[in-house]
């Protein structure tokens with residue numbers, strides 16, 4: 530499993546920095562939804578699910594956190610800590626976020642509206658789906 534990172538162009542003009550993200554251009558899909566996670570504690574752990582269809586890109590616009598990626602065969606831990614770099618979360622990747630810095634604000638760009646039916650929230654169900662696809 531090789532995670533996909535997207536590096537965004539940073540415009541520095543001496544009075545700060547600006548990063549622009551355009552759907553279908555900077556990132557490979559039209560943005561249908563944006564949400565962000567903040568106010569986490571260092572011990573907070575979130576996620577614990579996979580999506581059936583949804584593709585998302587996470588950008589730590591402040592601070593940092595870890596993201597565990599699990600494709601049912603391999604688990605890798607990734608550190609999100611660059612404000613100008615996004616991590617693609619493709620469908621059918623079990624993911625968990627942890628080790629949040631106190632200032633972490635994790636922005637997420639998604640290619641579809643919120644749909645609870647798209648979530649697989651039980652790990653055993655996730656493994657069953659992976660196994661049924663590989664047969």
Ligand code: T46
Nearest residue numbers: 562564566575576577580585587618624626637642643
């Ligand atoms: C994901 C990771 C990275 C909504 O009402 N609308 C929304 O668009 C979202 C994303 C969530 N919610 C509600 C559903 C729950 O009642 O917000 C509550 C918290 O959601 P959840 O427990 O799924 O949050 P996380 O941090 O575990 O996961 C979130 C996203 O839900 C998920 O798609 O991939 O961030």
